[in-house]
Amino acid sequence: MSAQRSNTGTAAQNGRQYRAFLSYSHADEQAAGALHRWLEGYRIPVRLVGAVTAQGPVTRRLVPIFRDRAELPAASSLDVEVQSALKASDALLVLCSPDAAASRWVNAEIALFRRLHPDRPIIAAIARGEPEESFPPALVMPGPDGITREPIAADFRPSKDGRHLARLKIVAGLTGLGLDHIIQRDAQRQIRRVIGITFLAVVLALLMALMLVFAIRAQREADAQRRQAEGLIEFMLTDLRDKLKGVGRLDVLESVNERALDYYADQSDLESLPADSLERRARILHAMGEDDHRRGDVDGALSKFEEASRVTATLLKAAPEDPTRIYGQAQSAFWVGYVKFMRKDPQAALPDFESYRELASKLVRLDPKNSKYQRELAYAQGNLCSLALASNGMASQLPECRSALASMLKVQAMAPHDPDVADALANRYAWYADALRRQGHDKQALAQRLQQLTIIKRLLAADPKNATYRQAWMLAQHSTALVYYALGDVTKAERMRRSAREEVARLIASDPENNDWQNWRKRLDHSWAEAEAEEGGS
The missing domain is CATH 3.40.50.10140 (Toll/interleukin-1 receptor homology (TIR) domain)
Known part of the structure; x- marks a missing residue:
């Protein structure tokens, strides 16, 4: 009562x-x-x-x-x-x-x-x-x-x-x-609604500009209109966006992206907006930034991710112990740092990736048994490892390679049959091997590379036609061959490199237009000295 x-x-x-x-x-x-x-x-x-x-x-x-x-x-x-x-x-x-x-x-x-x-x-x-x-x-x-x-x-x-x-x-x-009748008819009604909303998507892009012109006469009416407009935008840029991605029609939403930015540009005072509006705004900006990055618009993506970070930081300031808000700010930190890293500016990306790691660590402290949070920590540590390997000036970050491996091993214990986790774990073994080689520990690096090969071999056994796993197998063999060569075992090095050449040849035969594989075929024909130099700079 x-x-x-x-x-x-x-x-x-x-x-x-x-x-x-x-x-x-x-x-x-x-x-x-x-x-x-x-x-x-x-x-x-x-x-x-x-x-x-x-x-x-x-x-x-x-x-x-x-x-x-x-x-x-x-x-x-x-x-x-x-x-x-x-x-x-x-x-x-x-x-x-x-x-x-x-x-x-x-x-x-x-x-x-x-x-x-x-x-x-x-x-x-x-x-x-x-x-x-x-x-x-x-x-x-x-x-x-x-x-x-x-x-x-x-x-x-x-x-x-x-x-x-x-x-x-x-x-x-x-x-x-009967429940079956209700479910069936209700599903049909929902499908009709989705079809109707999809049909109105293009029209909505034109109407939104008009919607924002109308004077708001009462605060209650203003709040209702704001929630309605934001809900439609979020649906368009999340649920409907995922459906349109599946049929290659993200172009339909480009004009909606622009209108959405116009809508939010007029609301610069974030602290005056309710929390649900701010959370929705951050999700929309993340989705739009991902779309920009996928289309190659790096500047546009960075602008949206930085704005999303401003929003999620405002939310986190209001509730610093809320896991949902910590997670939201962690995603903003990752995307901002990732765009800077892809611009070949590791020094600029470092503060964002460090912030991502600290936020992910806090999530794990709040809920140590949450595999999602543990995976975020492994990703964050892996990002710092990647920075260290990509830049000779960040040797202090090399221990993060070992930390990323340890964290991903915890994730694997929580989800032992998840192939995505296994694939990520293989990458962590590879990064740790590279970090050990950077410090002159070739024997220990070899052990990590063999662990990587074992995981990829198991993935291939379960899915032998998976091109991603086959490419990973080829690259792992190439890198392991370099370790064998550095240790003086030329016979094993030559055998593994020959196996890598055979695998890349099979990959090219399945997709002759793949430029990455064509480049790798050329690299696998280089001398050992050239291969070592390329490995250190890749």
């Missing part, structure tokens, strides 16, 4: 029947409010309206639904209005959680509804906790007829039904419709 009386609260007194009575604990008020709004706003798919079920004819809307939001007085029984609403309800919807299970008022509402309507449905929606700790006692007790009826259950937990399926299960329970 919670704060004010629902505006449908007097309907039962007028003899009007409720579609359902929503029962919940005060601790779950926010979840109950969101569910109530969604149910009363949900429209049954048109093709299902009018169908006759055990619950009667299916109507277009699930209204009204009674939600008692007032604290009950310190009394021993339910108040008259609640009893009247329970009597006038077609179904009882219980939002289950450990707090609901401990609430005597939720338990009393269930018990009364069972006595009044033993034949009407009770729907249990699990918001938090396991069923055995979340179901109120009255929910699983035998009814007046002595029969224990298993409640219809919808499970909102992400690892179970999730929010969307759980809501559709509730709709099925309230209407008597």
Whole structure:
């Protein structure tokens, strides 16, 4: 129970029947409010309206639904209005959680509804906790007829039904419709919406300029328009962007990118914007920066990543211990540093990559068992290792190569069967080998290269046609051959280099237009001295 009386609260007194009575604990008020709004706003798919079920004819809307939001007085029984609403309800919807299970008022509402309507449905929606700790006692007790009826259950937990399926299960329970029919019709409706939004994408680019011209007469209206505009932009540049990438139509969104930048350019005072708007703005800028970088617009990408960093830094300043905001700032630091690194300016990239490492380290300290955070740390350390290997002036960063390997080994322990993790681990062995060679430890470098070869060989055995793995195999053999040569084992060096030549020849045969492979064929024909010089500078 919670704060004010629902505006449908007097309907039962007028003899009007409720579609359902929503029962919940005060601790779950926010979840109950969101569910109530969604149910009363949900429209049954048109093709299902009018169908006759055990619950009667299916109507277009699930209204009204009674939600008692007032604290009950310190009394021993339910108040008259609640009893009247329970009597006038077609179904009882219980939002289950450990707090609901401990609430005597939720338990009393269930018990009364069972006595009044033993034949009407009770729907249990699990918001938090396991069923055995979340179901109120009255929910699983035998009814007046002595029969224990298993409640219809919808499970909102992400690892179970999730929010969307759980809501559709509730709709099925309230209407008597089959869940498969509702899911199918709802999916068709969503597809039509996506098609409609896609069709309007180009039109939206023209309309956004007009939208920003209109004077905002009230703050509430201004906030609503801002959320709507930003939500559309984010959809266009994230979900829809991913769909259009799959069919090669990112060009459709170029004009939207420009309009989005115009929209945000007028909002330079970041601290005046709400947090959700700032988070959305950062996500959009990251997506746009990635698109610019993919098209070769390095200056445009850097501009967007630096603006995203300004946004994520503002968010982090407001909540410095929030993992989501730490992660967002870490992504900004990485992208800014990455663009500078790709410009062949390692000194400029160093502060950003160091910031990325510190933020990733903080995430790991906050949640050491989170494989996503551990992987971020391995990536951050690998970036600093790459800087050290690319620049003779950063020998102090070489220990990061070993740290990157150690961190990725932890990730592999958390996800031992993930081929992407295995591929990243092979790269860390290679970087560490290069760092050891830079310090004159060729024997130790050889051990790391052999570990790399073992991993790539295992990946190739599972996916022998994977060109990425085949290229990695060729490069690893070439680099390992150089170590053997440096150690004086010319026979093994020549054998591995010959194997690398054969592999690059097979790669070129599969794709003669690949310029990288053509260049590697030439490099593999160079003398050992030339190969050593190239390896040190690559």
